[in-house]
Amino acid sequence: MISFVGAGPGNVDLITVKGRRLLEEADVVIYAGSLVSKEHLNFCKEGCKLHNSASMTLEEVIEVMKAGEDENLKVVRLHTGDPSIYGAIKEQMDLLDQEEISYEVVPGVSSFTAACSSIKKEFTLPDVSQTVILTRIEGRTPVPEKEDLEKLAAHKASMAIFLSVQDIGRVVEKLARGYQRDDVPVAVVYKATWEDEKIIIGTLCDIEEKVKKEGVNKMAQILVGDFIDGDYSRSKLYDPTFTHEYRRASK
Ligand code: SAH
Numbered sequence: 001m002i003s004f005v006g007a008g009p010g011n012v013d014l015i016t017v018k019g020r021r022l023l024e025e026a027d028v029v030i031y032a033g034s035l036v037s038k039e040h041l042n043f044c045k046e047g048c049k050l051h052n053s054a055s056m057t058l059e060e061v062i063e064v065m066k067a068g069e070d071e072n073l074k075v076v077r078l079h080t081g082d083p084s085i086y087g088a089i090k091e092q093m094d095l096l097d098q099e100e101i102s103y104e105v106v107p108g109v110s111s112f113t114a115a116c117s118s119i120k121k122e123f124t125l126p127d128v129s130q131t132v133i134l135t136r137i138e139g140r141t142p143v144p145e146k147e148d149l150e151k152l153a154a155h156k157a158s159m160a161i162f163l164s165v166q167d168i169g170r171v172v173e174k175l176a177r178g179y180q181r182d183d184v185p186v187a188v189v190y191k192a193t194w195e196d197e198k199i200i201i202g203t204l205c206d207i208e209e210k211v212k213k214e215g216v217n218k219m220a221q222i223l224v225g226d227f228i229d230g231d232y233s234r235s236k237l238y239d240p241t242f243t244h245e246y247r248r249a250s251k
Contacts (some may be wrong), residue, residue: 002065002101004076006082006108007028012039014109020120022106027073030056030064035080035219037194038119039209044127052237058088062095082110085134086162106242112160115189115221123158123233129225131157137164153178153224161222165190168211168222175224178206185228188222201228 001200003022008014015023023029031041033052041050051064059141061077083089083105087130098102112134116123123132133152134145143149152159153175164171165188176182182204190198204209204224211220236242243249
């Protein structure tokens, strides 16, 4: 059996109970060594075979899975955060489909929610934004033109920008053009939930300078929007004058 498992953002306890159990029972683990905490591997049983996918091609990963399947072994493919977001999981699943090998996918805590927890904010505030945009700036992987950061920023929704901190200058430029103001709050969270986590708070005006000063150029979330700092309305859900399915309004 092949199980794709989201390892969570870093802290070893932020994997799901199901994911941890699969790791404990695994005969073979293929882990994304550049981002997954090695601490997860301490939960593997003795004799479990470990492969770091950082130095492997897609074909090599599939070979390891196939060999495991042939021997009826339990194989875990450990992805960082949640595998459905920038996980390159689809190309693996497609090749397994071709080979008629079945698999399951176990979700994980993505780094965008982990980063928001680290700064203790809420993405979806009434009268601020009810939408979260997850995106990235183009790098070696292109981004469709209609999803250019400037165009997305024009919606003024809450944003979590992955894979982009190395280009913070260009990110800020596009966001400022989209938002049409440069006092928009920004939080850059480096290695959210790891022991060496760093939080850098600023606005579109000064965040580039602050990030460069801290030397952060990888493994960071760039969170953007007025949800980070500013006014909002209270929720209707807990409003004493508002009745809903589970609670009557008080007089
Ligand atoms: N599937 C992962 C994302 C993989 S892409 C997830 O759901 O989080 C890798 C990018 O994710 C990094 O460039 C960075 O932008 C972000 N990232 C991963 N772990 C992070 C962490 N602990 N703190 C901040 N950003 C992180």
